[in-house]
Amino acid sequence: MSRPYTDKQRRIMLKEIRIHGRGGQGVVTAAELLAVAAFEDGKYAQAFPSFGSERMGAPVQAFVRIADHKVHNRSQIYQPDYLIIQDNTLIGAIDVLSGLKPDGMVLVDTEKSPEELGLKTSAEVRTIPATRIALETIGRAVQNTTLMGAFAGITGLISVEAIIKSVKERFPGEIGEKNARAIQKAYDMMKGGKRA
Amino acid sequence: MKKVIEGSMAVALAVKACRPHVISAYPITPQTHIVENLSQMVADGELKSEFVNVESEFSAASVILGASATGARAYSTTTAQGLLLMTEVLFNIAGLRLPVSLTCANRAISAPINIWCDHQDAMTVRDSGWIQLYAEDCQEAADMQLQAFKIGENPEIMLPVMVNMDGFILTHAFEPIELLDQKMADEYLPPYKPEIFLTTKNPVTFGILAEPQYYAESRYRLEEAIKASKPVIEEAASEFKRIFGRYSGGLVDKYKLDGAKTALVGMGSVVGTMREVVDEMNSHGQKSGLLKIRTYRPFPKEAIYDALKDVDNIIVMEKAISLGLGGILLNELKSIFQGKKKQPRISGFIIGLGGRDIPTQSIINAVKKVESETIEDEFIDLRTELIGAGK
Known part of the structure; x- marks a missing residue:
């Protein structure tokens, strides 16, 4: 099976994603599943957590690099193209926007509109009530997979089919099916929205 | 698969x-x-x-x-x-x-x-x-x-x-x-x-x-x-x-060392980050390469010497220290050049201790530092505010 990321090829695309949340919200799982899905789409992917804060409720970060070539860099992500904020109570508590590229995008789980959120960034701000969607669709306030669907809808970086496949493989049976519905719903909500 | x-x-x-x-x-x-x-x-x-x-x-x-x-x-x-x-x-x-x-x-x-x-x-x-x-x-x-x-x-x-x-x-x-x-x-x-x-x-x-x-x-x-x-x-x-079908072993791994003036030397995952730095340096016309020490014991003296004998500037970055001596790999690497005709400048940095992240910029900064002088055993990214005044 040939993949389009041999070192011989020119390096064209590299996108860096940083996910912020709290311990127990599946931040690390989201990073892992985004990497699995990106690979499913034929891209190279690397995912890793900010290690150590493995306590319920503690701020947690995870990192994903998606590229069309093998990624060698092992450093954390300081200038992300994309930010996913799973827990909006972190806004103001820590500098979640740190290093976000001006032409980047931040996706926040909140009931508020981007304007109401009032983030100080020139990057695109997108919001989705992911926790509510997760509660309605999955029956649990676990918003990570819903946000992945929204991310696919906004960026097109990863296909929604690949995300659903990776989630179903990781959570077989009814849980996977419910998550898939939440992902599709979030994807449909966010798809077609204009880029800043 | x-x-x-x-x-x-x-x-x-x-x-x-x-x-x-x-x-x-x-x-x-x-x-x-x-x-x-x-x-x-x-x-x-x-x-x-x-x-x-x-x-x-x-x-x-x-x-x-x-x-x-x-x-x-x-x-x-x-x-x-x-x-x-x-x-x-x-x-x-x-x-x-x-x-x-x-x-x-x-x-x-x-x-x-x-x-x-x-x-x-x-x-x-x-x-x-x-x-x-x-x-x-x-x-x-x-x-x-x-x-x-x-x-x-x-x-x-x-x-x-x-x-x-x-x-x-x-x-x-x-x-x-x-x-x-x-x-x-x-x-x-x-x-x-x-x-x-x-x-x-x-x-x-x-x-x-x-x-x-x-x-x-x-x-x-x-x-x-x-x-x-x-x-x-x-x-x-x-x-x-x-x-x-893939070569993933051996004593050392050479990357872009042919014709390089400066060589970075490291072990483990930091080598990946170093690759990006070497690519960056070469894109700016700085002829540099990388030597990965894959086998540390036995110490591949001959392979290391062969890989580095033509470079002018060697920069060792290591995640360990022999307290009271300094960089372990640095000192072992120096010993290889004992008595050799061409003596490259060999500098050493202690990096990434206790999980301190190593951004590409930290490596670039270290490389810049040794352009004009040889540095031994400097801790990269040391937080001077935690250790009192000075370095």
Whole structure:
């Protein structure tokens, strides 16, 4: 099976994603599943957590690099193209926007509109009530997979089919099916929205 | 087949492909996922190994020592304090010439307690007689696991092999991994059949008292064996490439060193980040290259000299320190150039201790610093506000 990321090829695309949340919200799982899905789409992917804060409720970060070539860099992500904020109570508590590229995008789980959120960034701000969607669709306030669907809808970086496949493989049976519905719903909500 | 899996799972699957008879390990962060995966495979009947639960790393090392002495292929995995608790047994395993293998998920040493990556654990047992390999990525960590038994079980070598992979940075990273095919693994690594082992049918004894008229010869043979492993390590990588189609082993790895003026030198996952820096430097016309030390013990002096003999400027970056001396790799590397005609400038930096992240910019800054002067043992990214005024 040939993949389009041999070192011989020119390096064209590299996108860096940083996910912020709290311990127990599946931040690390989201990073892992985004990497699995990106690979499913034929891209190279690397995912890793900010290690150590493995306590319920503690701020947690995870990192994903998606590229069309093998990624060698092992450093954390300081200038992300994309930010996913799973827990909006972190806004103001820590500098979640740190290093976000001006032409980047931040996706926040909140009931508020981007304007109401009032983030100080020139990057695109997108919001989705992911926790509510997760509660309605999955029956649990676990918003990570819903946000992945929204991310696919906004960026097109990863296909929604690949995300659903990776989630179903990781959570077989009814849980996977419910998550898939939440992902599709979030994807449909966010798809077609204009880029800043 | 390639799949995105965690580094710890990649290693556990590679260990499984080695068909070890005995596994004994005590869980310790960040090695935990390796031992959890392996114990699950044994419990599920996917892996026909005896998994021996123990109350400490000292016991885990003792179990694999005993198992190997009876002719079994034996494996363990640990890190940091666990590795140090094994220390006495590690020296015994090497002295008894038992080709066990161990994955060390490299982590800093207490005190203060710290669960994150550096190389102080493995570097501290560098004189134990174990062959030490360092992985740059998860694929290498998995592939070198097969090579570890291949090298160690060579009848001319008969030594234990430690595969080092950076704790968290690699053990907890998800990336595409070429899964090892069992048939190919079996072709590469046939069953372990030692000439001498403990059996009631042919009683022998291991590790008896060696009086002054015998001990030095035993140590001499040990030194000869580990030195003789250099070509065996290269052969193990070539044979691996023949079967699996990729070269992930050997003594050193050279990157863009042809015609380079400046050479970065490192071990483990930081080498990946260094590659990006070297690419960046070359794109700005700075002719630079990279030397990865893949095999640290035996120390590949000849291969290192051959790779670096034409460069003007060598920059060693290492995640360990010999307190009271400085950079360990730095000093060993300097010794290689003793008495040689061309003397490059050799600088050394201590980097990434206790899991301190290493951004590409930190490496670039260090390279800039040595443009005009030689620097020895400078700590990169030291937080001066925590240590008082000055540097």
